[in-house]
Amino acid sequence: MKKNAETANVHSFSEGEYTTAVLKAIENSVAKSRASLARHLGLSRTTTSTIVSGLINLNLLEEKSLLREGRGRPGILLDLDSSIWRAVGAEYHSGSWAFVETDLRGSILRTGSLKVAGRGPDAFLDCLAQGLAEFRRNVSGELLPAFGIGVPGLVDCDRGLIIRADDLGWRNVLVSEYVEKKLKSKALVINRNRGAGLAEARFGGGRGTHQIVYIGIGTGISAAFIVDGELIHGSSFSAGEIGHITMDKAGPLCACGKRGCLHVYSSGTAMARMAAALLSEGKESGLKNKKNQREPIDGEDVCLAARAGDRLALECLGEAARQLGLAIANIITIYNPDKVIIGGPIGSIDSPLIGYVRKEAERWAMPHAFDAVKIERAALGESVGALGGACLVLDRKLSLASVVRSK
Amino acid sequence: MKKNAETANVHSFSEGEYTTAVLKAIENSVAKSRASLARHLGLSRTTTSTIVSGLINLNLLEEKSLLREGRGRPGILLDLDSSIWRAVGAEYHSGSWAFVETDLRGSILRTGSLKVAGRGPDAFLDCLAQGLAEFRRNVSGELLPAFGIGVPGLVDCDRGLIIRADDLGWRNVLVSEYVEKKLKSKALVINRNRGAGLAEARFGGGRGTHQIVYIGIGTGISAAFIVDGELIHGSSFSAGEIGHITMDKAGPLCACGKRGCLHVYSSGTAMARMAAALLSEGKESGLKNKKNQREPIDGEDVCLAARAGDRLALECLGEAARQLGLAIANIITIYNPDKVIIGGPIGSIDSPLIGYVRKEAERWAMPHAFDAVKIERAALGESVGALGGACLVLDRKLSLASVVRSK
DNA sequence: GATATTTGTAAAGAAACTTGACAAAATGCA
DNA sequence: TGCATTTTGTCAAGTTTCTTTACAAATATC
Numbered sequence: 001m002k003k004n005a006e007t008a009n010v011h012s013f014s015e016g017e018y019t020t021a022v023l024k025a026i027e028n029s030v031a032k033s034r035a036s037l038a039r040h041l042g043l044s045r046t047t048t049s050t051i052v053s054g055l056i057n058l059n060l061l062e063e064k065s066l067l068r069e070g071r072g073r074p075g076i077l078l079d080l081d082s083s084i085w086r087a088v089g090a091e092y093h094s095g096s097w098a099f100v101e102t103d104l105r106g107s108i109l110r111t112g113s114l115k116v117a118g119r120g121p122d123a124f125l126d127c128l129a130q131g132l133a134e135f136r137r138n139v140s141g142e143l144l145p146a147f148g149i150g151v152p153g154l155v156d157c158d159r160g161l162i163i164r165a166d167d168l169g170w171r172n173v174l175v176s177e178y179v180e181k182k183l184k185s186k187a188l189v190i191n192r193n194r195g196a197g198l199a200e201a202r203f204g205g206g207r208g209t210h211q212i213v214y215i216g217i218g219t220g221i222s223a224a225f226i227v228d229g230e231l232i233h234g235s236s237f238s239a240g241e242i243g244h245i246t247m248d249k250a251g252p253l254c255a256c257g258k259r260g261c262l263h264v265y266s267s268g269t270a271m272a273r274m275a276a277a278l279l280s281e282g283k284e285s286g287l288k289n290k291k292n293q294r295e296p297i298d299g300e301d302v303c304l305a306a307r308a309g310d311r312l313a314l315e316c317l318g319e320a321a322r323q324l325g326l327a328i329a330n331i332i333t334i335y336n337p338d339k340v341i342i343g344g345p346i347g348s349i350d351s352p353l354i355g356y357v358r359k360e361a362e363r364w365a366m367p368h369a370f371d372a373v374k375i376e377r378a379a380l381g382e383s384v385g386a387l388g389g390a391c392l393v394l395d396r397k398l399s400l401a402s403v404v405r406s407k
Numbered sequence: 408m409k410k411n412a413e414t415a416n417v418h419s420f421s422e423g424e425y426t427t428a429v430l431k432a433i434e435n436s437v438a439k440s441r442a443s444l445a446r447h448l449g450l451s452r453t454t455t456s457t458i459v460s461g462l463i464n465l466n467l468l469e470e471k472s473l474l475r476e477g478r479g480r481p482g483i484l485l486d487l488d489s490s491i492w493r494a495v496g497a498e499y500h501s502g503s504w505a506f507v508e509t510d511l512r513g514s515i516l517r518t519g520s521l522k523v524a525g526r527g528p529d530a531f532l533d534c535l536a537q538g539l540a541e542f543r544r545n546v547s548g549e550l551l552p553a554f555g556i557g558v559p560g561l562v563d564c565d566r567g568l569i570i571r572a573d574d575l576g577w578r579n580v581l582v583s584e585y586v587e588k589k590l591k592s593k594a595l596v597i598n599r600n601r602g603a604g605l606a607e608a609r610f611g612g613g614r615g616t617h618q619i620v621y622i623g624i625g626t627g628i629s630a631a632f633i634v635d636g637e638l639i640h641g642s643s644f645s646a647g648e649i650g651h652i653t654m655d656k657a658g659p660l661c662a663c664g665k666r667g668c669l670h671v672y673s674s675g676t677a678m679a680r681m682a683a684a685l686l687s688e689g690k691e692s693g694l695k696n697k698k699n700q701r702e703p704i705d706g707e708d709v710c711l712a713a714r715a716g717d718r719l720a721l722e723c724l725g726e727a728a729r730q731l732g733l734a735i736a737n738i739i740t741i742y743n744p745d746k747v748i749i750g751g752p753i754g755s756i757d758s759p760l761i762g763y764v765r766k767e768a769e770r771w772a773m774p775h776a777f778d779a780v781k782i783e784r785a786a787l788g789e790s791v792g793a794l795g796g797a798c799l800v801l802d803r804k805l806s807l808a809s810v811v812r813s814k
Numbered sequence: 815g816a817t818a819t820t821t822g823t824a825a826a827g828a829a830a831c832t833t834g835a836c837a838a839a840a841t842g843c844a
Numbered sequence: 845t846g847c848a849t850t851t852t853g854t855c856a857a858g859t860t861t862c863t864t865t866a867c868a869a870a871t872a873t874c
Contacts, residue, residue, distance in 0.1 A: 033852075035851075035852055035853075043832090044831065046831080046853085046855085047831050047832075050830090068840075070840090070851080071851070072840060072841075072849085072851025072852065073837095073851050073852040073853075074851085075853085209642075210642060211639075211641060211642050223741070232634060234618060234742060234743025234779075235617060235618050235744060238740075238773065238776045239741070239743040241776070242740070242741055244773045245741060249733065256773070258771065329652075330652040330737075333645075333648055333651055333652050334630070334741075335641060335646055336641025336643060336644070336645040336647075364656070364665065366645065366651045366663070368643065369643065369648070372643040425862090440821075440822090442820075442822075450863090451863050452822065452823085453823070453824085453862075453864085454861075454862050455822095456822060457861090473871095477819085477871090478818075478819055478871060478873070479872075480820050480821040480869060480870040481871060482822085483821085
């Protein structure tokens with residue numbers, strides 16, 4: 001497809017509609033060879049061949065084995081070329097920056113981290129730029145010239161800034177601007193939880209599904225809604241903020257000033273508070289030891305104890321699941337997703353939580369919608385937030401790779 | 408754009424990507440003249456001119472006045488041509504079929520209705536086919552060869568059937584198949600409430616917004632989620648069924664078998680039940696007269712009485728709004744829409760309901776999301792459901808018109 | 815009234831896609 | 845085994861779509 005000179009990118013290789021479609025079809029495994037691509041996209045085999053050649057030249061695709069299926073000459077299996085291009089993503093989490101380097105298929109090749117020295121957005125940004133500069137030095141291939149960055153708080157993805165992060169007390173942190181100035185490379189910013197959801201949708205359990213809901217549980221709770229691989233941002237970038245839906249108008253006071261938010265029942269913070277309260281009532285639990293060590297109990301401790309069978313911890317999880325299950329039930333009824341993925345530092349733990357949630361959701365969701373949904377634990381590991389950042393870069397691999405090669 | 412012969416539509420006129428884009432740009436008023444279209448779509452003025460000529464030839468666009476803005480030669484204002492093509496939509500509602508004829512801009516030119524004689528899906532379908540056959544005879548222009556049909560219940564839009572309509576006790580009603588056989592014309596089927604939401608999004612208060620939520624309140628409650636003009640169907644076509652989200656696990660029993668559904672608090676049925684209960688307690692109200700007439704009070708009666716200032720009716724509305732407002736607050740927090748449109752037979756009445764809901768929603772929604780949303784009453788009138796059907800036809804005006812003209 | 819600016823169209827050329835043909839590589843059947 | 849059948853991938857030639865360049869028409873500004 002040709003473009004007007006006023007807005008055109010002048011490259012040796014076309015970035016047309018069909019080129020994107022070919023890449024997507026291969027990514028989603030809906031087509032495997034040139035001929036099946038042609039059938040799937042309604043293009044001639046010839047054109048498909050030309051497009052594929054271009055993508056192979058750009059090292060975005062590679063030919064693999066032969067496809068022996070049915071009779072006739074076997075096709076050549078095509079897949080993303082994982083040998084050349086690299087994406088770098090970052091995520092800020094509990095005082096540190098985590099970095100990942102991935103190939104085009106989203107496989108993590110290398111990780112890194114850097115603890116932020118100091119407080120406030122300046123130290124936060126400074127450490128990010130330093131960490132990225134260091135991390136990109138050791139990239140094992142050709143770097144796609146952009147960084148994807150997962151950060152806490154409400155993010156304006158268009159302008160690349162944190163509108164506000166209430167936990168940290170920050171407002172209007174210009175992340176993209178800072179990184180782009182320091183590193184002379186494009187920076188794409190996303191809420192870290194939404195990024196994790198995107199990563200799960202693309203590379204985790206969400207592969208091949210149309211509508212997924214990712215629910216990230218850590219100290220807080222938030223969600224990501226993904227329709228056909230695209231994140232729903234909302235009109236002011238707050239779609240998915242389920243932590244502050246009201247479960248009970250007369251419930252306990254939440255930090256946000258309202259009462260009975262999901263946050264006060266089912267977040268890691270809530271689990272920890274509940275456990276501490278029960279312990280101070282004198283109930284028996286393996287968590288006592290931890291308490292004696294003067295380090296406060298957190299949500300992860302509770303989940304791990306529950307996994308080990310601790311009765312007090314199980315009680316806390318059950319209580320959290322009662323409200324979380326109801327919230328998920330209502331989301332399933334409202335939104336009718338294919339899949340609900342439970343992740344985040346707490347949600348990823350192989351604890352009884354997901355079983356409780358599933359049972360509760362089944363009880364309250366509309367049966368038709370519940371029958372269509374699978375509720376699963378997140379498939380990806382710890383670096384999923386930074387991987388979410390890398391997703392943003394990988395989404396643009398075609399244009400990024402073209403820019404590099406046209407130089 | 409050329410298509411492979413295997414899947415191609417052989418027409419005199421191209422239905423390419425850009426042609427669709429030109430139509431959409433004009434519909435959404437993002438561009439007005441050939442030159443502004445060219446800039447907006449990144450095309451040359453020449454190509455844009457060619458595409459526009461084709462659309463004018465097909466009577467989809469027309470030239471209107473000159474655009475005198477700034478200096479230079481004035482452009483020619485383009486708009487949808489409302490003089491030739493007609494779309495027909497239908498909706499089933501309380502025992503009758505309603506029909507509308509619209510022009511390309513969604514203006515209603517003519518309405519009609521037909522009462523269904525008999526019960527059950529056979530009479531329902533028979534009457535639909537009869538009514539459409541009669542209604543299309545008097546179309547005032549050229550008919551786009553498809554019918555858009557809004558029906559109650561859970562609808563499989565791909566296959567054009569009612570999966571189930573619990574209120575009526577029906578299952579697997581093959582609407583498209585029947586209509587297409589009887590009328591030799593394509594039939595597009597949608598849930599009537601979702602259709603109404605689509606109509607409001609396209610032609611009502613939702614014009615120009617990105618994410619809208621339409622909430623239809625009649626005897627039941629359901630919603631439609633529309634992102635960038637496209638309806639979210641969900642994985643099994645039940646996205647938007649908010650009538651059966653659980654507001655209170657210990658609430659009153661709902662017809663669906665669960666407790667405390669939104670339906671039992673805020674539907675028209677619920678309002679009527681509440682009013683009847685208060686009356687039987689001996690409370691004073693203008694609704695008494697109605698009751699004496701041995702015709703049961705319904706939700707509309709309550710809303711109309713409330714509008715007139717009746718205290719008992721106002722109490723019922725306030726009670727309904729308390730739960731509805733909370734539900735909407737949570738939807739706003741979760742989904743962060745630009746606009747929430749309250750419609751349906753009950754929601755469309757200019758009663759105090761919307762004021763109550765707004766107040767309640769403000770109280771419980773996350774402030775950031777609430778600040779970004781407008782809560783409004785539906786702008787379109789009674790025939791909105793059938794207009795929703797017509798929307799489905801108008802969405803395909805390009806290909807439908809091409810098919811007709813290529814004959 | 816002259817100049818600058820913008821619009822819409824025409825003719826020629828470039829780019830993208832298709833058609834038809836053919837060699838290559840497999841299967842299926844005699 | 846051999847031969848017909850099927851399917852893939854590519855080449856050359858042709859068609860369609862879009863762009864570039866050029867120009868007349870219609871307005872605002874000075």
